[in-house]
Amino acid sequence: MGRWTDQDSDEARLPAGMERIGYDSDTGRYYFRDGSGSVWQGAQGAQFSEMTRVSARDGGSSSSYPPNEDVEAAPRRADGYQALATDANGRYLTTNASAYRTLFPFFLLIGVVMLLVWRLILSPGLSAPKNPCSSDxxxxxxxxxxxxxxxxxxxxxxxxxxxxxxxxxxxxxxxxxxxxxxxxxxxxxxx
Known part of the structure; x- marks a missing residue:
């Protein structure tokens, strides 16, 4: 265990009562919530930096992220549950076609290797053997x-x-x- 490993956690680096609640990969900003429910954002591209208040909790209303900001971490319930993303019709967005396209070269390579194994090991007798004999x-x-x-x-x-x-x-x-x-x-x- 290193000398400063106790300083690697959010509790050690953030002010008392602050917790990290999300990250926006488009802007490179981390979002935090303080003990009163106000939302704060860090500097762009920095994990820990000077924070600026984004929204404050007003008399029991829930805090929200700033308008026109695409924050990828949606607010969670107290038990940690976060709802799945849905489209306009309420269907769950669970398929990602680009992931299959990314894996295609891998499966193509596996297929070629399997064909070579079959050709060289399992079916060497399919090719006609060369006749080492002369015509007579x-x-x-x-x-x-x-x-x-x-x-x-x-x-x-x-x-x-x-x-x-x-x-x-x-x-x-x-x-x-x-x-x-x-x-x-x-x-x-x-x-």
Whole structure:
């Protein structure tokens, strides 16, 4: 706790009996009420400054803000209740369309990220796999449990011919889903 934190509250800075009751953001003025009900305003742009009386309480009538001043803090009841703003027909003003327009870029960014996640993680198989084989060979998709010897033997190739056709394939770590090349016409000799 700082050395002067007891001086940060309204009670410590305002004269006895004064309370802050509102702020007008258009003019940058704070409004205060004293113990007798008179309304005071501060200097423009200052939170605490020399105050000038705006209206005085006359014989039991309630104080009001000066005419032609748009004070954004409406007077409150003693229990702190403040009524919601209404239009000329008495309907509550609760929607703010500009708030949705402000959030639109955020939701657009979230949508683009979700599409990228779906495209890259959830649906990589939708794009047609490139055929690494030449025009005189066809691709074969390796199944679980297949080995280079089993694939070459099942298609009538020697293991050496299979390895010559598939130079980049590592037979020791053959993974299911890998595409290997097999000749269109099997050779005349069988293993």
């Amino acid at each position: 060979a066809t691709g074969y998709l390796v199944q679980p449990g297949d080995s280079c010897w089993e694939i070459s033997h099942a298609h009538g190739l020697s293991l050496d011919d299979f390895k010559k056709l598939n130079k980049k394939v590592n037979c020791d770590a053959l993974m299911p889903g890998t595409t290997v090349c097999l000749p269109n016409q099997p050779p005349d000799h069988h293993v």
